[in-house]
Amino acid sequence: MTTATQPTEKTGARTAEAAETITGARERIDALDDRIIGLVQERMAVSAVIQQERIASGGRRVNLSREMEILARYRDALGKAGTTLAMTLLELCRGKV
Numbered sequence: 826m827t828t829a830t831q832p833t834e835k836t837g838a839r840t841a842e843a844a845e846t847i848t849g850a851r852e853r854i855d856a857l858d859d860r861i862i863g864l865v866q867e868r869m870a871v872s873a874v875i876q877q878e879r880i881a882s883g884g885r886r887v888n889l890s891r892e893m894e895i896l897a898r899y900r901d902a903l904g905k906a907g908t909t910l911a912m913t914l915l916e917l918c919r920g921k922v
Contacts, residue, residue: 865917872918887919 836851838844876886892915899911 865914868914869918876919 833839833844836844836847838847879888880886895915896908896911899907899914901907903910
């Protein structure tokens with residue numbers, strides 16, 4: 826197999842230049858994903874503190890009005906898929922209700 830066809834296999838590109846661009850962009854996406862995962866983990870930890878304090882004070886584990894605010898925020902910023910993303914984040918941060 827020649828070197829010219831190798832970039833195509835991994836990136837789907839048809840030229841070495843396109844393959845280089847795709848490879849660089851994928852590296853950036855991987856770095857962004859690492860940051861996103863770290864932020865989600867941080868959000869989960871902060872949410873746990875909120876839940877512990879709410880329960881310790883006699884409140885409920887989940888505050889539905891706050892969750893509706895979060896859903897609206899994500900929907901407004903990202904559209905319908907934002908609602909799905911927010912639901913996933915809420916589930917990760919509080920577990921299934």
